[in-house]
Amino acid sequence: MLMPMLGSSESLLNADNKKIYYEGMPMHKGARLRRHGDMFERTAGGFYKSHGRIDDTMNLGGIKTSSVEIERVCNKASEHIIETAAVAVPPDGGGPDQLVVFVVLSDSAGPQLTVEYLKMAFTQALQTGLNPYFKVGLVMVVAEFPRTATNKVLRRVLKSQAMNAQKLRSKL
Template sequence: MDIKRGDVIAWPTNLGWMMGPWLVYASLLNGASMALYNGSPLVSSFAKFIQDAKVTMLGVIPSLVRAWKNTNITAGFDWSSIRCFGSTGEASSIDENLWLMGRAKFKPVIEYCGGTEIGGAFVTGSLLQPQSLAAFSTPAMGHSLIILGDDGNPLPQGVAGIGELALHPNMFGSSTKLLNANHYNVYFKDMPVYKGKLLRRHGDEFEYTSSGYYRAHGRVDDTMNIGGIKVSSVEIERICNGIDDTILETAAISVPLSRGGPERLVIAVIPKNNIGNLEEKLGELKKLFNSSLQKKLNPLFKVSSVVVVPFLPRTASNKVMRRVLRQEILQSQLHQKSKF
């Protein structure tokens, strides 16, 4: 993002997320200034603050951009001092990125993807290279990216393909141990060996395009990325299960949009008795789920839809197969569209 002396950097974040320390070090070590706003970035006073502080680099997560676009809170404010945006936390949407660029005379959006457990990014955009909307142009310095095929083995380097992303284990800033979890089991167990090195698991689905860019497609495991925050399905389900006494069980899954962009949160509901009775109150359940999740987990979490299912697909050891459920819901949605 080429942050330098004279820049004014704003990024709605906190010190519990990787971008909090990033904001402190990226600005001050480079002689730039931090623009600190105490309040929600979802209101028009934040848009005015960006104008008045003459912010030159504004960081976002795609959920924020979507909210700004839907409510049009940036209307009437001058963001022409912005020379570039940074975007991280979720898969970006081409349409929303284009809208965001339009707020600042079509200055570029630099995509940035990494993790707190890595201490930075492993793939990024760069002002030194041509950029593509909602895509990354290069691995970050010192990183190598490997995309795994359906058979779990690495795809050939430089060949277009899509699959689970794996990382070369030698990385600047990467974790070596975890609190309350086994580091090896989380990141390395059952991963393939590539050029003599056991690869490191990340959990995102990535695409390498024929034009040489990388695109993120969300999570491949049971950890979701909602509102720019990683959260486990279990955390969401624990709250949703107690919402209504007609609910036997819930399953939380993330479903990608066909045109790309942030994952949508879908709650599958299993009724205690009559499915029909529960289907009549889906709108009410959606409101209750949203209210509880935003209050108890994160105000950026939003349930996109609620579906009723008779049972959950499970493994022999009784674990919920959320990937199977996700695929069933996607197929059901495609089937509904094909009727029209």
């Protein structure tokens, strides 16, 4: 067993470390691989795309869910969707977080894909494919997502943009 990094732990407090991180994982060169919280997708060309943390959770009306689960469902709402990113933002006046879905559309997307249509399509897809209580509060169409050097979506930047858009909407 390798020595842990400075500041890292070798086990979980109040949980079974072996079960959570190692159970069911494959072997590689005689060692059991460790589970981690990142999701990778193998693309058609044999490359890998990092989706970032799959344990990046949000609380929508008391229901805890992962942004990746929401995005997986929303990506299938139209063939003109290239990619989506989901964030939860607190409303100005307080209350439960609202779901904001950012979307990058293909060049072939027509004028019928308005933000209102996408909001309805995403809500319907989420209620059918994930949870009947989920509702999209806002859809924001962007040309591309802000990303890290390793191509992970910068959700904190998107969340800040959504909060600014929400403040602007409440002033109108």
